[in-house]
Amino acid sequence: MGQLVYHEWARLLALSSAAYMLWASFWAFLFRKFFWDMIGGTLGPAGIIPGSNTAPLVFITTTIPLLQIFSLLLSIVALALEWPLPMLRRTAIHRSLTLRVVLYFLTAFVGIMVYQTVDCAIYFAITSGVYVRAMMRGETMAERGGQAWSDA
């Protein structure tokens, strides 16, 4: 009974994931850590000493917080897209489910690199999956107002 409109639920998932990532990104600037540094790394007296295989990724997390900047920006983009910002409302960008699937998968990929954003990266991956499900069901976002989603 009842039809769940997947992309409307996915919007709530995306907002939660993005809010989480925004918050976690701030902390990721303060406590910088590449999450996967245990691969090839060894546990020393001041924490994990990364191996040479992860060195470049450790560099863009700890020396320059590049991944954190990305995750911060991506979470803001996600919030702007989902809330949405008034100028985005009902534009082609706002109505694109494909854009979301790709964007959130990318966000998940970036997020999973950083210690603090691993969980919300997983949430973004789930969100992306729910948007895929919405597309498979043939749901579309209405051009204006209403909930004109099809149920093919």
Added chain:
Amino acid sequence: MKSAGTFLKQELVRVVRECGGGTIAYGWYSQETNKKLSGLNMLKFSVWSSRGAGLVLAFDGAMILVPMLRNIIRIVRPSLQGIIAADENIWFHRQVAYQILLWTIVHVTAHYVNFIKVEWTQIRVEAAWQIHYTQAGGITGHVMLLIMFLMYTTAHVSVRKQCFEAFWYTHHLAFFWMIGLYTHATGCFVRDSVDPDYISTFPFYSTEHCLGYESWRFTIWAGILYFGERVYREIRARRKTEIVKVLLHPSGAMELRFTKPSFKYKAGQWLFLNVPEVSKFQWHPFTISSAPEDPFVSVHIRQVGDFTKALGARLGATMAPASLPSVEKRELVGGDKGRRGDFVEVNPAMGKGMPVLRIDGPFGAPAEDVFKSEVAVLVGAGIGVTMCLRMLANPKVAADDQIYLTQRMDVDAVQNITLNDVGQEYDPLTLLRSRTLFGRPDFKQVFTSLASSIESGTYLPGREASLKTRVGVYFCGVSGVVKWVSIALTRAQRAAERSGATRENRVAKGEVEIHLRALRQGALLKGAQRTR
């Protein structure tokens, strides 16, 4: 004057918040000052906040189940009346959920700092990822977080309205969340020993060195009670129930009459109804429209949502209203005042018997409460009006009621009513002595004039003798309307507060207390659901 409802709401939130505030303070203090935990205290603020927030979460983890103990609330409620607005249990449940979210953010943020500090200082020889993903505290924590991500989003009103199942099934993840909560500390993270001190007997860690709060010893009782309640509800719902009659009223409302010998109720209570054939797990709340002395139990169901329509189709209540007796032919059924004769009995399609019906309940406050207040305003929205009619038909009531008709009707029907209206002793629509008024009522106006006429002593003369006049506002129907009513009520109360003259009057003539109570909690809950 603040309405008791608003007051209670604010009080309840304050209690939860202050318990939260007090608890975090205690948790923080007990961690910071514990000499045994001086190792952990090297982590400073992060560990103090994680421990403080953790204790609040343990408390909230128990509190979130308390408002869901429907049967226990029903039993306890009469003694709590006036102290706790037990009817607003789902509202309270939500407030606790918001608290849990807040303290989870604090707790998790603090732990992310804790574990990275443990790794960097090596006060324990382990890496942050190991604490997160290989130890009981970390694993259960991440699982609970993921569950919350799914539960909170599907509990949003838009999802509940669209697809109640999506909410209902997902919300049962709470079972695993609770398991996570009770076992969160089994990894012995808070300890004064180098390694976790596991033992071979329950609870498998020694409380000598594992110095967590042991909060599960207290919080688990709410979980056990809730589990017991669910089992009991399941058993009770399966007791013998038989549909005896299905009546189709004009406008498509159907009346379901059934017998269930084990079912005892009082007027004004409501029940949950389930028809496995229509939907296996959907339980829908309906107000009981029969009187306890009737030989059957009845509910009026308007076919508007997909569940009620599917139920109507299954029961054969799909006839077009045109084939029903017309307005002119309406007559009072002899001796059955308050009931009309304009319904037809319907039956399921050929070859199909009556479906299995399961009933859970009764729940809610008996309508007898209505008679405790001197002035009662009954707001019955939509099908909720049946409830009010039942009560007004009670001989104990000196009814001075106004019924508003807001449904869109065609000109003929209105004509008909108007014609019938002239010179009749009973109102043609409701069969009550009072007249039906048309249009949406201005509730603020209604309440304000009511309050001022009580204060001036023109309404119910003689009431001044007692100091207080209780005006109970009772509501039954869809949630949209309850919002207007409560907004109007608040405004009327504020207006009364502002006028100084009225206050003096109140001192002289006695106080007017206005309460808003949802008569049928199902009504509020209903708004959260898609179908009705």
